[in-house]
Amino acid sequence: MNPVEVQNLTVAYQKKPVLKNVSFTVPEGKLIGIIGPNGAGKSTLIKAVLGMIPKATGEVRVYDKLYRAKERVVGYVPQRGSVDWDFPTNALDVVLMGRYGHIGWFKRPGKKDKELALNCLEKVGMQEYATRQISQLSGGQQQRVFLARALAQDAKIYFMDEPFVGVDAATERAIIELLNELKQQGKTVLVVHHDLQTVKDYFDHVILLNINVIAEGPTEDTFTLKNLHQTYGGTLAFLEKGDILVGQK
Amino acid sequence: MDDVIKISLADANTQWVLLGTILLGISSGVLGSIALLRKQSLIGDAVAHASLPGICVTFLLLGEKSLFPLLIGAAISGLLATFCIQAISSYSIIKEDTAIGLVLSVFFGLGIVLLTKVSQSSVGNKSGLNDFIFGQAAALVGSDVKLMAGAAALLTVITWLLFKELKVLTFDPEFAKGLGLPTKLLNFVFLTLLVSAIVVGIQAVGVILMAAMLITPAISARYWTDSLARMIVLSGVFGAISGVFGTIFSTFGTGLATGPFIVVTATFIFFISLLFAPERGLLTKWVKRLRLNKRLQHELVLRKEGKSYQ
Ligand SMILES: Nc1ncnc2c1ncn2[C@@H]1O[C@H](COP(=O)(O)OP(=O)(O)O)[C@@H](O)[C@H]1O
Ligand SMILES: [Mg+2]
Numbered sequence: 001m002n003p004v005e006v007q008n009l010t011v012a013y014q015k016k017p018v019l020k021n022v023s024f025t026v027p028e029g030k031l032i033g034i035i036g037p038n039g040a041g042k043s044t045l046i047k048a049v050l051g052m053i054p055k056a057t058g059e060v061r062v063y064d065k066l067y068r069a070k071e072r073v074v075g076y077v078p079q080r081g082s083v084d085w086d087f088p089t090n091a092l093d094v095v096l097m098g099r100y101g102h103i104g105w106f107k108r109p110g111k112k113d114k115e116l117a118l119n120c121l122e123k124v125g126m127q128e129y130a131t132r133q134i135s136q137l138s139g140g141q142q143q144r145v146f147l148a149r150a151l152a153q154d155a156k157i158y159f160m161d162e163p164f165v166g167v168d169a170a171t172e173r174a175i176i177e178l179l180n181e182l183k184q185q186g187k188t189v190l191v192v193h194h195d196l197q198t199v200k201d202y203f204d205h206v207i208l209l210n211i212n213v214i215a216e217g218p219t220e221d222t223f224t225l226k227n228l229h230q231t232y233g234g235t236l237a238f239l240e241k242g243d244i245l246v247g248q249k
Numbered sequence: 250m251d252d253v254i255k256i257s258l259a260d261a262n263t264q265w266v267l268l269g270t271i272l273l274g275i276s277s278g279v280l281g282s283i284a285l286l287r288k289q290s291l292i293g294d295a296v297a298h299a300s301l302p303g304i305c306v307t308f309l310l311l312g313e314k315s316l317f318p319l320l321i322g323a324a325i326s327g328l329l330a331t332f333c334i335q336a337i338s339s340y341s342i343i344k345e346d347t348a349i350g351l352v353l354s355v356f357f358g359l360g361i362v363l364l365t366k367v368s369q370s371s372v373g374n375k376s377g378l379n380d381f382i383f384g385q386a387a388a389l390v391g392s393d394v395k396l397m398a399g400a401a402a403l404l405t406v407i408t409w410l411l412f413k414e415l416k417v418l419t420f421d422p423e424f425a426k427g428l429g430l431p432t433k434l435l436n437f438v439f440l441t442l443l444v445s446a447i448v449v450g451i452q453a454v455g456v457i458l459m460a461a462m463l464i465t466p467a468i469s470a471r472y473w474t475d476s477l478a479r480m481i482v483l484s485g486v487f488g489a490i491s492g493v494f495g496t497i498f499s500t501f502g503t504g505l506a507t508g509p510f511i512v513v514t515a516t517f518i519f520f521i522s523l524l525f526a527p528e529r530g531l532l533t534k535w536v537k538r539l540r541l542n543k544r545l546q547h548e549l550v551l552r553k554e555g556k557s558y559q
Contacts, residue, residue, distance in 0.1 A: 052423050052426045078421065089475070097416075097421070097424065100428055
């Protein structure tokens, strides 16, 4: 049983197709990188898989069942820039939002939820900032709060949209440690990633995406110069860099 | 003038009027703070203006000025306006702010035309229909206030019940959807609550200034707190205070339209908040900077002196 199976997914914004016939299968208990240039449709892919935007065609199966958000097996870390950080709330409150699916309608988070949320903040090294207004956190700290919120969802599969963008080196290390920990617990983690230099270090499996899936599979066999060529087109500066990155063999 | 106020405040009808404006202040303050954070203040303005044709059409159909049906008419044309705004911005290249401006002026223009028609026609007793433009709290009678009280209480209770859902929907709508919340339904529910809060207020504040009642208490409240729950409560309190003082000033001082006085009071509260709020207030910031400068200068002097001794 695969955690995620996507078949023939097509998504369009105002008739302009952004993803075309995307199909892939995600192996269980692995760290998976979703790689592609800006505008390749990486965020769109995550949102369509999670049912946040409508699909034109296609099917998404999570553990062999058609995916419905209510099943609460999937956690989500959006791009940090997707929310207004001036919103009147503190770090703990944001993490508690991860519990809302478990709490149910009309009820308020209880003591247990708060303990769990504090626990999640601790896992990302943010326990001292629980009552800090979110606009007063640094970019890296905000990203950690988003991660803690996803942990609070207590899911089996995690989707994270560019968690490493705009964070300091310490946060990047903390995040990758956390991802490996999740993997150790048998969870499946899909991460949209930008920095090609770290792909080989971070991920077991990659999906190269640019409107279509260019290639997918274990990082070793898939993250090749030829496939990167196809994914990124003929950006020369990049290709020179790509030679250094991928062409070690 | 003190005597006048005392005498009038003892009057049962006056107490009804005051209660009415307090309640509308609370409901518009509460819904307004969520609308502000959802960046829907402009939609609120459009809805308020767009309720005018609904009021006129209902009056023409019924031939009498009975508040409940008039408010239903107002709500229908207000919702219709939000529907038009959404349709225009999603099915054409026109952006939302332009669509809002367009719908607001078309509906309001239509409302004014209908209002002119009403005053020329021979239908029933049309006195007081003009009050919907700038608001006339004094025109409220006991039964009206009971209706407003019921509506305002209901709106506040629903908002309280849905607090957690509205919070995540406002902060991070995509995450809310990922949690499995029916975000489309919630959006619609919130819009209905907002339209209802507007409709409850137009009798006393008027269609032109109603949006100010949604926005001003909410912005003022934001200055004092970093917690959403406290912001909503405070905004309701500011709304209620504006309602009371606006009504007192307009009714007993001058007998003029209530809306402008309520809004002026709300604006006064805003300026107080802007200047004196802890943390965010301008004066507080200014004092802090002054202290910091002094300390820096002090340290600089010390350092210089230290150097001159070497
Ligand atoms: N809400 C939207 N409306 C219209 N077009 C969009 C929207 N969101 C994204 N797009 C377009 O879809 C394409 C893919 O976007 P996205 O999935 O965000 O790419 P990525 O995350 O890979 O950078 C881009 O061309 C972008 O301009
Ligand atoms: Mg993206």
